[in-house]
Amino acid sequence: MHVLKFSRKSLGIPYALFLILFVALPLLVLFYYAFTNGQGQFTTKNFTGFFTDPNTLGTLCYSFAIALVTTIVCLLIAYPTAYILAVSKLRQKHVLILLLIMPMWINFSLRITALKEILTLIEGNLAYYPFLNAVVGMTYDFLPFMILPIYNTISRLDGSLIEAAKDLGANDTSAFLKVTLPLSVPGIVSGISMVFLPAMTNYVVLDMLYNSTYIMGSLIGSYFSAYNWHGGSMIALILLAIIIAFTILTRGMEESDNRGVGGALL
Amino acid sequence: MPTTNENIIELRHITKTYEDGFVAVSDFNLSVRKGEFVTFLGPSGCGKTTTLRMIAGFELPTEGEILLNGKNIASLPPYERPINTVFQRYALFPHMNIYENIAFGLRQKKVPQDVITKKVKRVLELVDLEGFESRSVSTLSGGQQQRIAIARAVVNEPEILLLDEPLGALDLKMRKEMQLELKEMHDRLGITFIYVTHDQEEALTMSDTIVVMSEGKIQQTGTPEDIYNEPKNAFVADFIGESNIFNGIMTGHLKARFCGGEFDCVDDVAEGTHITAVVRPEDVIVTAPEEGTIRGTVTNVIFKGMHYEITIVSGKSEMVVQSVRSQKVGDYVGMRVDPDNIHIMIAEDHTNYFTADINSDFRLEFNGKLLDTSVTKLIKGSKRLEDGRVVDAAGDEIDPAKTRIIASIQPQDITMTDHVEEGLVEGYISNLIYKGDHYSYVIHTDLEQDFIVDDEYLWNMDDHVGLIMPIEKMTFKLKK
Numbered sequence: 001m002h003v004l005k006f007s008r009k010s011l012g013i014p015y016a017l018f019l020i021l022f023v024a025l026p027l028l029v030l031f032y033y034a035f036t037n038g039q040g041q042f043t044t045k046n047f048t049g050f051f052t053d054p055n056t057l058g059t060l061c062y063s064f065a066i067a068l069v070t071t072i073v074c075l076l077i078a079y080p081t082a083y084i085l086a087v088s089k090l091r092q093k094h095v096l097i098l099l100l101i102m103p104m105w106i107n108f109s110l111r112i113t114a115l116k117e118i119l120t121l122i123e124g125n126l127a128y129y130p131f132l133n134a135v136v137g138m139t140y141d142f143l144p145f146m147i148l149p150i151y152n153t154i155s156r157l158d159g160s161l162i163e164a165a166k167d168l169g170a171n172d173t174s175a176f177l178k179v180t181l182p183l184s185v186p187g188i189v190s191g192i193s194m195v196f197l198p199a200m201t202n203y204v205v206l207d208m209l210y211n212s213t214y215i216m217g218s219l220i221g222s223y224f225s226a227y228n229w230h231g232g233s234m235i236a237l238i239l240l241a242i243i244i245a246f247t248i249l250t251r252g253m254e255e256s257d258n259r260g261v262g263g264a265l266l
Numbered sequence: 267m268p269t270t271n272e273n274i275i276e277l278r279h280i281t282k283t284y285e286d287g288f289v290a291v292s293d294f295n296l297s298v299r300k301g302e303f304v305t306f307l308g309p310s311g312c313g314k315t316t317t318l319r320m321i322a323g324f325e326l327p328t329e330g331e332i333l334l335n336g337k338n339i340a341s342l343p344p345y346e347r348p349i350n351t352v353f354q355r356y357a358l359f360p361h362m363n364i365y366e367n368i369a370f371g372l373r374q375k376k377v378p379q380d381v382i383t384k385k386v387k388r389v390l391e392l393v394d395l396e397g398f399e400s401r402s403v404s405t406l407s408g409g410q411q412q413r414i415a416i417a418r419a420v421v422n423e424p425e426i427l428l429l430d431e432p433l434g435a436l437d438l439k440m441r442k443e444m445q446l447e448l449k450e451m452h453d454r455l456g457i458t459f460i461y462v463t464h465d466q467e468e469a470l471t472m473s474d475t476i477v478v479m480s481e482g483k484i485q486q487t488g489t490p491e492d493i494y495n496e497p498k499n500a501f502v503a504d505f506i507g508e509s510n511i512f513n514g515i516m517t518g519h520l521k522a523r524f525c526g527g528e529f530d531c532v533d534d535v536a537e538g539t540h541i542t543a544v545v546r547p548e549d550v551i552v553t554a555p556e557e558g559t560i561r562g563t564v565t566n567v568i569f570k571g572m573h574y575e576i577t578i579v580s581g582k583s584e585m586v587v588q589s590v591r592s593q594k595v596g597d598y599v600g601m602r603v604d605p606d607n608i609h610i611m612i613a614e615d616h617t618n619y620f621t622a623d624i625n626s627d628f629r630l631e632f633n634g635k636l637l638d639t640s641v642t643k644l645i646k647g648s649k650r651l652e653d654g655r656v657v658d659a660a661g662d663e664i665d666p667a668k669t670r671i672i673a674s675i676q677p678q679d680i681t682m683t684d685h686v687e688e689g690l691v692e693g694y695i696s697n698l699i700y701k702g703d704h705y706s707y708v709i710h711t712d713l714e715q716d717f718i719v720d721d722e723y724l725w726n727m728d729d730h731v732g733l734i735m736p737i738e739k740m741t742f743k744l745k746k
Contacts (some may be wrong), residue, residue: 160357163324167351168343168422169374178370205686 033233063215153187526713527560549607558600581714689732
């Protein structure tokens, strides 16, 4: 009788199929479109075009600025919040954390629409402060993604390390700066990667705030709605390159953290 | 450096009560001389670490004073105290290399860079880890991390070094080595050491003075020899070394009755006093039956390398004996103890202790009668598995045949009855003393064990009574 034999390797087949279908293949398509023109011929024009067109470069700088400011604002709000939550001895702490996470569960367009109404009430016309509104919208949307990883890192910190610092003569401030803060860097890094890159591309937030300024995401969107798959793909590819570069950079930082010199960041 | 008579630190009436009302330490009084090696010894939860943390400044005492060189520091934050701590799990900073870890305290004090470098080098030599400056914490073994933790503390030249179970995470061989090294380091540095441990052998090996603690109170303070040879109460005797502990009574001048026999002793305690008698296993001499003060049957012999551990049952009492000569299980033997080696303590409380068995259903039995409680209710964290075995909180199996439960009950919680069959155990009244508002009776039971019962009514000597002991008044402890 023929016996069906499953080797361990065959268990990986569904995963491999998934990988090919939904990761490798789309990437190939992306590459194909990015380096071809409308007639299907190979070209680097999409690439050079991006870096020679002052408009696209301007958009890149503008989205970068929005993402940077959003990340900084998020960090400034999230770190103290996460820290206070993590070190507080409140018994109902999980309720507070829930309150902070809850917005993530409420439909995104509903939240942004509500924010739009509030901003309109304050500013009169949303068109006056496009940059500010973009930052406010993004910050509102991404703040929980910054709070959570930082909270996790701080609450897992070994309390005896802070006691050791105080025992060795560090006062509260100095113990925070020399022990708590450097050791919460992994949480900060993961928070930044959760906020910075989405903030460069999430143009839906701007659209819904009737914001007419362009970020990288809006650029891809406008190419695609004009059926220019080639230009849009190239921008997506460039963003992908930025993400990979960022990931390598932060991984390098975490590794040096493990080697014990992460404090050098300060 | 020899210790001087000058007290470096004094703890006066220190009490620590937590918000939930738990009293971790109560009325703790202690003076430590400069250069002394003091050990707080006790089981977990006895308040030793809390006391240490109050000296370090991590916890504030609810009441009392901590005088360092005569100045009250009880409310100073840790960073203003000239005291450093070696933490239980080292607490080395993972984001700094060894040099930065050790330099941390000196940098806080703004010591010049070249001095720091020199001091770090010197202290690394002291702990035998020369050249480790640029290594990272994660590349060190447990023993090496331990040394760095010590180096990081002593480099600050503290007046007192606190060590919170510093060897707890090391394996046995490493622990023994580090014990000697720490002792030697103490002698060399001349710093006062306050050491916390639950390991009695560690305490006996290293300390000048041992403070035995239980339930937030000091049970005894003394040199290792004092603590071992003259334990002040049953707790200390039980905790330090192995002991046979019996409830007994003085029956005459320098004569005590316990374990079913009358022994000569050297402690002059008035006749009729309830006592706790302690006999170390190594002090029991096994003899021919007719030469012994008491007699019994050998029930168990275990070879322990240096000696045999022999369990002899006499009546219902159990005597553990350590001897270089083995005995045969089932033999009937005699036992005697030199008067010098019997430690008589006046029983300051008259708590009755008795040993309960665990039956195959994991319920408690005493004197063949069922006590209506099960093992899982008594041992914190223990639970019954689906296959019927019972494991404790650490997951170790509890074997009903090998585990004994020490039950205790206060004299006033026992009632006597003429209907002997209603009692958990029966016996004759062998002694009675009028204590002003009640009588204190000694009931000599059929199990050769004396129970002390308080009763406001007068019974007669030699009355045959049953003892009713309500289970809700008993407390239970697992016997090691």
